[in-house]
Amino acid sequence: MLPLPALEQAQxxxxxxxxxxxxxxxxxxxxxxxxxxxxxxxxxxREVLSVPEDYDVLLLxxxxxxxxxxxxxxxxxxxxxxxxxxxxxxxxxxxxxxxKVGATRITWSGxxxxxxxxxxxxxxxxxxxxxxxxxCGNETIGGIEYQDFPQLGDVPVVVDMSSHIGSRDIPWxxxxxxxxxxxxxxxxxxxxxxxxxxxxxxxxxADLPAYLSYQRHAAADSLYNTPxxxxxxxxxxxxDWVRENGGIDGMKALAAARSQAVYAAIDNSGGWYNCPVDxxxxxxxxxxxxxxxxxxxxxxxxxxxxxxxxxxxxxxxxGGCRASMYNAMPVEGAEKLAQFMADFQRANA
Ligand SMILES: *Cc1c(COP(=O)(O)O)cnc(C)c1O
Numbered sequence: 065m066l067p068l069p070a071l072e073q074a075q076x077x078x079x080x081x082x083x084x085x086x087x088x089x090x091x092x093x094x095x096x097x098x099x100x101x102x103x104x105x106x107x108x109x110r111e112v113l114s115v116p117e118d119y120d121v122l123l124l125x126x127x128x129x130x131x132x133x134x135x136x137x138x139x140x141x142x143x144x145x146x147x148x149x150x151x152x153x154x155x156x157x158x159x160x161x162x163x164k165v166g167a168t169r170i171t172w173s174g175x176x177x178x179x180x181x182x183x184x185x186x187x188x189x190x191x192x193x194x195x196x197x198x199x200c201g202n203e204t205i206g207g208i209e210y211q212d213f214p215q216l217g218d219v220p221v222v223v224d225m226s227s228h229i230g231s232r233d234i235p236w237x238x239x240x241x242x243x244x245x246x247x248x249x250x251x252x253x254x255x256x257x258x259x260x261x262x263x264x265x266x267x268x269x270a271d272l273p274a275y276l277s278y279q280r281h282a283a284a285d286s287l288y289n290t291p292x293x294x295x296x297x298x299x300x301x302x303x304d305w306v307r308e309n310g311g312i313d314g315m316k317a318l319a320a321a322r323s324q325a326v327y328a329a330i331d332n333s334g335g336w337y338n339c340p341v342d343x344x345x346x347x348x349x350x351x352x353x354x355x356x357x358x359x360x361x362x363x364x365x366x367x368x369x370x371x372x373x374x375x376x377x378x379x380x381x382x383g384g385c386r387a388s389m390y391n392a393m394p395v396e397g398a399e400k401l402a403q404f405m406a407d408f409q410r411a412n413a
Pocket of ligand 1: 126127154200226248
């Protein structure tokens, strides 16, 4: 979901952007109108996410998936190894691309436990040859989220925050790079946001094809080539809405209220609904649960869809049910879902 005010503003501006006589998607990305949008978008990311001065904000194409490849290309050097924490489907994809590029090691894996939890910070250890440690902050499919991030000193920590960026504080003293596909919590598809310490970017391999080089993008203020202008403009409007709704503190409160409503429906069901993840790792963005049988799950999803609850089917790789509740979703939607769950249980248990 995107905030309705952002969609309405975009609709109003779409054909004739601020009296310019053309749409934002028709203009030169080097003209004054787009430049103002670009700078405002970069500034909004900095302000909303409290990005420190010594970090660069990059706006790139290719979503989060492009970063799975760019990170190892930029940061694995001869004699170093990239460390990955394996916590589920998205971590696995990052690992797969890392392996194709250079030396990698799995630092910690939740596979044998069925990916039901995130490691605690002290379970994550990096070798002396580590190029970086990569974590997936919130496993969108598995429904697990770090409550706390490890402090690894000199080893750079890189976090895929695609599905929870903008919903919580980012401990910049522990994290050297954050990246996210914008489309879950910050805007439409087509944009990847990378926020990385300048010194980390300065340490990257420089001899790369232009688009794949963080240094190239940082030096050009994310205007090395034509940026995804419409997605950037929409992200700016989305972040304006975040600012007007209490910033990160406001989003934290909404995420807590939404997720508590649905977890309460699960916890109050006497085990009829079952959340397969450890309590301490429960995601505030993606709540997953099972019903007593697959037939009941099918029935639940069919009736929920008919009642106007969309997208509750769990990812095809894991089954079950999942409610993805990003920033723009009203708390009321989660409360209605919780009520629907209680009613469905009463009718079917
Ligand atoms: C959705 C998602 C991705 C993939 O994002 P794309 O922008 O589609 O490449 C990667 N990581 C996580 C955690 C995600 O939720």
